[in-house]
Amino acid sequence: MLQQTPVARVLPVHQAWLDRWPSPAALAAEASGEAVRAWGRLGYPRRALRLHAAAVAIVADHGGVVPDSYDALRALPGVGDYTAAAVAAFAYRQRQVVLDTNVRRVLGRAVSGVEFPPRSVTKAERAVAEELLPADPPTAATWSVAVMELGALVCTADRPRCPTCPVVDRCAWHTAGRPAYDGPPRPVQTYAGTDRQCRGRLLAVLRDAPGSVPKSRLDAAWDIADQRERCLASLVADGLVVATGSGRYSLP
């Protein structure tokens, strides 16, 4: 849920989710559409589908227990490099290089002296993170969560709280006078009128309906017919929507 979504927005959904599905087996026993519905408006609903698929895989391949090896975690749907490392480190106290946007920003500033890290993870970043990671596994795990929290709470993207930072005296960026970011501009992420917005509107209709809906309900949710049809087809292809016959649609 936290992949590209602010913590504050995740918290209530996360709590309700665990109340309803306290184990991978509980989630795996549900229809995937229920996961999409419970996902609500967190965004990127394919994550809900992947989380459900991960629960199914955990039951099928790991006896219902979230695996503890990086490789097994990494093989689960929706679990990439960051999430596999984070679960192995935070849940199982392993020594893993956890490189999320917070850690990258902290190391970028403290070590490299730049306000923001590169667009994508570089080998140099990974080398710096590995170099700093303590050798002892549980100590490394604590280090990882600490650096991440430092980025989330103190070394924030905007308005960093340098006066309260425990490593301000050793921060290359602060020492250099907090120079402004001068790298390439980040591409603007348009949204209004995109397929993304159209898909979101269509899925919202199905999420808020108890069962299936006639296609006329979807037609009413987006004006541009060809875009609407393309998006509906892509939602079906993604497994987020199913055609139930007689021109009706529902969550899977």
Next chain:
DNA sequence: CACACGTGGAC
């Protein structure tokens, strides 16, 4: 490697 993929709060 670039791009698609949702959403809503902050300024």
Next chain:
DNA sequence: TGTCCAAGTGT
């Protein structure tokens, strides 16, 4: 008001 973007992943 429009712009930015937040504990990334898959293709």
